Amino acid sequence: MTRRLRSFMVACTAALVALATAAQPVTVTDDRGTTVRLAQPPQRIVSLLPSITETVCELGACARLVGVDRYSNWPSSAARLPRLGGLDDANVEGIVALKPDVVLLARSARIIQRLESLGVPVVALEPDNMPDVQRVLRTVGQLLAVDDADRVWRGIDAGIRAAAQSLPPGVRRTRVYIEVSSVPYAAGESSFIGQVLAQLGAQNVVPAALGPFPKLNPEFVVRANPDVIMVSDRTSTALEARPGWAGIRAVRERRVCRFTPDEGDVLVRPGPRMAEGARLMARCLQPVSR
């Protein structure tokens, strides 16, 4: 065959393959157990959960997002999209006006039934802990018809392992208290941030039996005498001035890490930036050089 004919046939085959995959219907099962069928991979996506926004962008489909919720602030291109409210007060009219092919939101969102009754396909995902992140990555990858999900997950996993390995073996004895609100609400072992801490090898002073975010008696923290305190809330001012807290080892040795609001966002979102969260916590857990 002449070269021209061959290149023409290659081009035709490529076009046919592209057409075939693009027009392939997608079927996913969301966290409610509902099966959602779309005629083709969605081109206009609305995401109402920051971790899902980050997942979509990490899988390379950031350009397909047309609207996000008010808390989605990463990456910066997503932050510039129209804001459609939060978990409880999502703007149904705004969402429908954007003519989305699919809306990705949390299972506990209030507007699911309203959107479905208006004929908008809804995929409800709720990543609460570390295994959930992998599952949500796979589901979103299936929905977007991209194969990258496993590669992204391997990258995250490698990042967390690297963060854990950057710490000396003595970190296993480090007892950490993580405060998420100045009430005080603490992050327990079963919370997402507690699980990242466990991956790094450190111990959480709040046991799993108390739940993910227990409202503690401050005396409990004084008794537990943690070595490191991590504060992911800027309203926790004057930690050292609380009655009885000046004697806590972490306060005496000045091992109180205060995360900025942006860093706090990374730490509490079960999404693709988990490895960065692990790195932030590992930096805090590094022993102070004497």
Place this chain on the structure above:
Amino acid sequence: MEEIARRNRQSLWLGAGLLLASVALVALGAAVGSTGLDNLFRTATDPVAQQIVWDIRVPRTLGAWLAGALLGLAGAVAQGLFRNPLADPYLLGSASGASLAVALALVLFGVSPFATEWLVRVGLTGVAFAGATVAVLLTLALARGAQQTLRLLLAGVIVGVVLGAISSLVVLLDPNVMQAMQAFLLGSTSFVGWSACGVMALVALPCLLLAGLLSHALDGLTLGETTALSLGLPLARMRLALVGVLALATGAAVAQTGLIAFVGLAAPHLVRSVVKTTHGRLITLSALMGAVLLCAADLLARGLLAPQELPVGVLTAVLGGGYLLWLMRRRGVGSAPA
């Protein structure tokens, strides 16, 4: 005369009973901690346990007692001043003013380093107190003095509603502070230390004395405004002073422990259900009753789910409301209306 002497004796007995209950509750409070009921005798040998008892538990329990006393006192004054059995210390907008000030402080913190430094020094307590005072001053300005009770009441409600709406808006614009605001609105003695106890005690004594001296105005008001005026009482000045006492007591309590509902409302009713007496004794007994109520609620809040804490406002409603309900049923079933 027989009747009056009997009632005086009854109020003395109630006062003594409440004082005894207070001592028992404070002693119990030193034993209730993050492990539930603790063995106090063990602390004699363990310095860490001693430090926990003296630095954390005793000031918390005393703080709850003092805050309850302030709220009970303010409740009795409010109910006498407005001649309304549903009046509570937060009627003049002090609650909304305090919560708006706290919301603004929580939101603005972190914006500039100067704000941080200032906030750490003054603390949320100072901010809450300032907010409560400003709200009461606003109410007085709106009502143009404390001459007319109805106008004062209306102005207080207006200020309360408007400031409450603004503070809800502020929290909505920055949802990061929602948890901290909710804890403030439900009240807690989590971080009450010795300095907070000192502040509350310093405020409680003059308020109690002043309210006792002004109790004649409240007694006169029960006969109606015109009758009270005809009795020769300098009503306008006394009313203004009583509003000042109300604002000071409420502001001090709210600044240290947050907005604990129901104590100010229930304490005077609980006292009145046991003894019938004039405002002079009612104010003191109401303070003691409020102190006992809040102390008991705080103990339960700490001890029921240790090491987790329940919001103390929930327990004051359950305790105070439950007892009032029982009293109402008992009153309705048997004895003649008093």
